[in-house]
Amino acid sequence: MRIIKYLFLLLLLSFVALTIYIATQKGNFTVKSSKVINSPKATVFGYVNDYKNWQKFSSWIASDKDIKLSYSPTTAGKGSTLTWEGINDSGNIQTLYTKGNDSIVQKMEYNGTSSDVFWSFKDTIGGTKVTWKSVGKMDFMLKVNSFFGGGTQNKLSKVYDKCLANLDKTLDFENTTFSVKINGIVKKLETFYLRESFTSKISDITRNANVVFPKILTFCKQNNLPLNGKPFIIYHTYDTINNLTKVSFCIPIKEQIFTSEGSEILAGKLDAFEALKTSLTGNYTYKNKALEKTIKYTTDKHILIGSNFSHLEIFTIGKNESLSPSKWLTDMYFPIKPKVIPPPYRKVVKDSTRIVPTTIKNEVQSEF
Known part of the structure; x- marks a missing residue:
């Protein structure tokens, strides 16, 4: 019994010592x-x-x-x-x-x-x-x-x-995670916008967008210009061989305005046009996959695109709306070249009995 008491006391002392040590x-x-x-x-x-x-x-x-x-x-x-x-x-x-x-x-x-x-x-x-x-x-x-x-x-x-x-x-x-969807031919409505345009490397588009878009948005805020949609890019030319594009970074506004001469930020108007619409859901880095699928579709369907400019991209859902790249949505519009309709054929019948008067042309005085 005494041994048990000693063991219990030893255990208690050890516990107290350990507690003091930890504390x-x-x-x-x-x-x-x-x-x-x-x-x-x-x-x-x-x-x-x-x-x-x-x-x-x-x-x-x-x-x-x-x-x-x-x-x-x-x-x-x-x-x-x-x-x-x-x-x-x-x-x-x-x-x-x-x-x-x-x-x-x-x-x-x-x-x-x-x-x-x-x-x-x-x-x-x-x-x-x-x-x-x-x-x-x-x-x-x-x-x-x-x-x-x-x-x-x-x-x-x-x-x-x-x-x-x-x-x-x-x-x-x-x-x-990404997906590409061809939506078919749609009507893109008229849009007023502010833009900054220059020639850029295609590989630098994202970096330039991160600089230019905030600049235009600040301009709109300073001048109390109400926005009318999501930022978009117009690719006037798109040279993949030389990695160059003439591009306009645009912010849509509700009313047309006129900017001062020499300003980096200029006003513009995008007329309504028919376009083939492609939607890229996912990270913007898969943009080339969307371009490839669109080109294949237009080839298979015999659709001619690129009338006034190469294409247009609208950042419908971007990093400001969602921090999950898999949920980003980029809508791409490829303008369709209008079909050339030949004039209707009209058969002309010559009247052999009609007398055609002889006309004498006056000589045009030489400028020399």
Whole structure:
């Protein structure tokens, strides 16, 4: 009996000693995980920046089917929040700061532990290098879990690694899922627009669009010009051999206006025309697939296209409307050349009995 008491006292003393040891350990922790994501930097940043997408790559959310999520009215950018209540995990996260497509700073409460969260996005070979870092302080219970679970850094690093792997897989699906649909011949209505035109490499269209469209939209805002649709591009020429195109980046407006002489931004009017319409659903990088399918269709159906310009592209659903590239929609219009209708044949019968008077032409005075 005495031996049992000694063993119990020893066990109690050991427990007290272990408790004191755990409680006196430093509570600061830093967790960092990195991975190269096979997607453009802007796409990766935009996807992470919107909390509506977190349930698709956050392992602790995806693993709990009964978890309840709640969002702030704005789910992306500074001030946006996400709160979760699950069986094993609960917490919230708020975005404090974002910088371009380069970084995100957040504050997170996870199972009672507070941490500062930092994301960085850098272009690299093969895609985008994403680094996810958390700096925080553990409470007593987290110290206990850390002691018996192999350390907070080790445990959270595995969670972060899994989340980044999910992010890569999810975005790979988003960027490789696309479809092309030939809608047939339609009537494109008259449109007034503001434009900036120049000659560009075809491969630089996306980069130029990211610069020019915001510039025209700012011009519209400064001059209180109401918009009348989605941004579009007119390809006046399209030389795939030399990778060159004469192009106009356009923003549709409700009324025709006149811009000052010498302005980079000019006003224009697109007359109504008949066109073959093709719709590309998915990442814009598959544009050439849509062009190839359209050319094959026009060849098979003997349709002549490209009367006044090569084609027109409208960004019906883009990154401003959806951060999922698989849901982007680009509508392409190829103007149809009008059919040449020969004049009706009229048989002329010569009257042999008619006397034709002789006409004497006056000589035209020479200019020399």
